[in-house]
Amino acid sequence: MISSIYYTESKLLDNLESKRILHVQCHFGLDTLSLACLVVKEVIGIDLSNIATEKASQLAERIHLNHIVEFICCYIYEIGNHLKINNENDLFDIIFISYGTAKCFPDLNKWGQIIESYLKPYGSFIIVVSHPIIRNFDDKYEHLLLNIQKGTYTDLNVLTQQKSIRWNHGLTDIMIMMALIEHHLKVDVLKEFNTIPFNCFHNLCQITDDEEYQFKEFKEKLPLAYAIKTIKINDTSRN
Secondary structure, eight states, X not given: OOXXXXXXXXXXXXXXXXXXXXXXXXXXXXXXXXXXXXXXXEEEEEESOHHHHHHXXXXXXXXXXXXXXXXXXXXGGGGGGTSOXXXXXXXXXXXXXXXXXGGGOSOXXXXXXXXXXXXXXXXXXXXXXEOGGGGGGOTTOOSEXXXXXXXXXXXXXXXXXXXXXXXXXXXXXXXXXXXXXXXXXXXXXXXXXSOBSSOOSTTEEEOSTTOOEEETXXXXXXXXXXXXXXXXOOGGGOO
16 A cells, blocks of 8 residues: 655654554545554544545455554544543554644634543644645635535545535644643644645645645745644653
């Protein structure tokens, strides 16, 4: 199986052997299955689309990874009804979130608290997403976005039309969420990238063979993505 994990996040997802991973907003599971190929102990992917999780489960069985991969259909705010934590062995070494996910959550504070509660002590929370600064170049972007979209984000030619609601969170929102749970999570990595691994705007150009893109006009002057990696620590370990 060819990995769908991009170069940017691959640098943060190292030493995965024997790790238990929770992948939030996994969609139809390509990244989840790519993680499973990296000698992990177990990966659980959650998504709010039952169609997506059903397809993901079928794909896992097809490529014989269903013994270490599980997909659960639920909204992140309702995860406690579907994924029980009875003891520390039920917690996760890594929780991973990537592109196109944060905008699905209206309340990042509650979201962050849920993430923290599912991490083992010294476990890692990794988020890699597009940088909110790129929305500054479109005056139509507000905090709450209502889109009527033809096709899907993976195939614009599909004969379908659907309504979606998204929350346009700024970097400040993310950092406030981190600050509210700072007594349990220590920021280990905060990094901006001047490229993004997909062509999401009409005025981007490909600059490497690894399918990295940046704005033609700004080149290396504008961040297009960022990554945050935090480590869960015990209160007794704080200086």
